[in-house]
Amino acid sequence: MEFYAKTNTSDEWKAVISSITTLVEEATFEATVEGITFRGMDPSHVALIDISWPNSAFEKYNCDSDIKFGVRVDEFSKVIKRAEKNESIEISISDDNMLQILIGKNKKWSMRLIEGSASDTPLPKISYDSKIGLSSSTFDKILGDIDVVSDYLSIKTATNNAEFSGKGDSGEAVINFEKGMEGLEEITVNQECTGTYSLEYLNPIVKAMGSTSNSIICEFSSGKPLRIEFKVSNIGRIHFYLAPRVES
Numbered sequence: 001m002e003f004y005a006k007t008n009t010s011d012e013w014k015a016v017i018s019s020i021t022t023l024v025e026e027a028t029f030e031a032t033v034e035g036i037t038f039r040g041m042d043p044s045h046v047a048l049i050d051i052s053w054p055n056s057a058f059e060k061y062n063c064d065s066d067i068k069f070g071v072r073v074d075e076f077s078k079v080i081k082r083a084e085k086n087e088s089i090e091i092s093i094s095d096d097n098m099l100q101i102l103i104g105k106n107k108k109w110s111m112r113l114i115e116g117s118a119s120d121t122p123l124p125k126i127s128y129d130s131k132i133g134l135s136s137s138t139f140d141k142i143l144g145d146i147d148v149v150s151d152y153l154s155i156k157t158a159t160n161n162a163e164f165s166g167k168g169d170s171g172e173a174v175i176n177f178e179k180g181m182e183g184l185e186e187i188t189v190n191q192e193c194t195g196t197y198s199l200e201y202l203n204p205i206v207k208a209m210g211s212t213s214n215s216i217i218c219e220f221s222s223g224k225p226l227r228i229e230f231k232v233s234n235i236g237r238i239h240f241y242l243a244p245r246v247e248s
Contacts, residue, residue, distance in 0.1 A: 003031050003067055006060040006090045007234070010083035010103070011212050012053075013091075015232045017077045018208035019049055019240070022201075026114060028070040031063045035236070039121050047201045048241040050123060057234045059088070069093060070114040079109050124241055128219035128227065129191040130157040136213045136230075138183030140206050142175055147199055149173050152245055154196045155220060157189045166199075185215060193222045196245040205240050213238075 007013060016038070020027050023042040030037045035054040041047065055061040076099075083089055083103045090102040099111040132155075134142075142164045146153050150166025150173065157163075160179035165172065177184040205228075206216075213230040220226045223244060230238040 001067060001093070002062060002064045003069075004060065004062045004090070004092045005031075005036065005058050006088060008059045008088050010080065010085060010087055010089055012057070012232070012234050013080045013083075013089050015209060015212035015230075015235060015238070016051060016053070017073065017080050018210070018212075019051070019205060019230070019238055021073050021077055022204040022208050023047055023049055025073055026070060027073050027076070028068050030066070030068050032066045033063055035061070039123075041121050042201075046198065046243050047205075048121060048123075049205075050237070050239040050241070051235070052237040054236045057236060067093070069099060071099065071111065072114060075111060079103075079111065082107065124225050124227075126221065126224050126227070128224070129189070129221040130155075130162075130193040130219065131186070131188040132157065132162050132218045133184070133186035133215060134218065135183050135185060135215050136206070136209065136211075139216055139218075143199060143203055143206060145175055146173050147203065151199055152196050153199055153202060154194065155218070155226075156192075156194045157187070158192050159189050160187060161189075162187055186217075191221075193220055195220045195222060195224070195226060197226050197242050198245060201242050209238075 024040045038051040040049055079101050087104040092100045094100055097113055099113050101109045146166035149171045150168040152166060154165045162177045165174045179187055209230050213232050215231045217229040226242045228240040232238055
């Protein structure tokens with residue numbers, strides 16, 4: 001069994017591990033000839049992350065058989081955070097089943113792997129009616145504005161218009177975007193939609209991705225999970241799914 005993956009900078013691994021940290025304490029990565037994937041759901045089954053990282057996105061990549069390797073996310077994250085922005089990161093698995101992490105040219109860690117989870121988490125099969133493209137900083141500001149008064153973000157779309165709102169005991173906040181306004185990069189509405197989603201899950205993932213994702217795509221339909229695609233250079237796909245709030 002041979003597995004080796006190298007990135008020229010630390011941004012890619014930091015983005016991946018930061019997104020995973022928001023949901024789970026243990027992560028099982030799957031490596032194949034095609035690349036590395038991860039899919040995991042939080043314990044309450046409200047949120048899901050799906051990551052696909054193709055071999056072409058790495059500086060160097062080699063995997064001669066399908067393997068799974070499990071890590072404790074906090075331990076792995078501590079090591080990755082030791083890398084400066086422009087330092088390379090090399091990941092491999094030793095013959096004694098230890099994860100080898102080389103940062104730059106002279107910093108090396110060996111981490112004990114944990115038993116990988118064998119459970120498969122299916123992706124929601126949804127045809128979305130609304131698609132909104134925003135800069136990441138704009139979306140972060142929207143969440144901050146709504147968080148002042150509410151624990152939930154409500155999204156409402158109409159042709160060329162997206163409204164973000166929240167309501168709580170102290171009051172209500174409404175942020176409206178028309179097509180062409182700064183921060184709103186695209187909007188496609190096949191059918192008017194409304195959805196309400198928990199800021200408890202949205203805030204951590206958006207802040208975790210930070211500056212590594214310049215823009216995001218939000219897709220949703222009334223009463224269906226929200227899907228957020230984080231655009232990160234040199235990573236194929238980071239999708240975040242969040243179940244809607246069910247009114248009691």
